Amino acid sequence: MRIFNGFAGLVSALVFAAAGAQAQDQSSSNLVAEKTDWGVYEDTDPKECWGVSVPKEVVNTRDGRVVAANRGQILLMVFFRPGAGANAQVTFTGGYPFASDSNVTIDIGGSKFSLFTDGEWAWPENTEEDAKIVAAMKRGANAVVTGVSSRGTTTQDTFSLLGFTAAVEEAEKRCAS
DSSP states (O other), X not given: OOOOTTHHHHHHHHHHHHHHHHHTOTTOTTEEEEETTEEEEEEETTEEEEEEEOOXXXXXXETTEEOXXXXXXXXXXXXXEGGGTEEEEEEEEOSSOBOTTOEEEEEETTEEEEXXXXXXXXXXXXXXXXXXXXXXXXXXXXXXXXXXXXXXXXXXXXXXXXXXXXXXXXXXXXXXX
C-alpha cells in the first residue's frame, strides 16, 4: 500500500526544506546533512527522514517549442516514514498540476520508470518499483524526469545524482531508530 495519509505534513516540511536546499540555507532546523547535490532532512513528529534534490536543468516545451512556464517547487525525493511503513518511497513534484490520467517518466541511464500522478505529485505504483528506481539512482549520474501539465506543457527536469547514495543511506539510518 502506498503511503498518502498524513502526507500534508511531509509536503509542508518538504516545501520548507526544499527552499533551504535551493538556497543552500543551512539554517533550516530540518536539514541534517548535505551530500553534494542532495540534502538530508529529518522531522520527529511524526518521525520522517528524506533525501531531496532540485533540478540542475529545466526545459519546458509546448508544441515542440521551448516556452516559459510558471512553476512552483520542483523536487525529487526519497523518504522514510517508519510509523507508516514507508521505506525509500520515491516521490516527485513538478511544481504544477499534472494532466489528468497522465504519467511521469524517470529516465536514469536509459532505464525508464513510470510514476502515476495525483495533483502536483507523482509516485511509483508499488514498493517494488521504488526499490528498482532507488537502485538505478544509486548507479546513475542523473535522472531526467518528464511530465505534462494540465495546460499541456511538457516539462523535462534533470537532476544530478551526485551524493544520492550517501543522502538516501543517511536518511535511512536516521529513521532506523
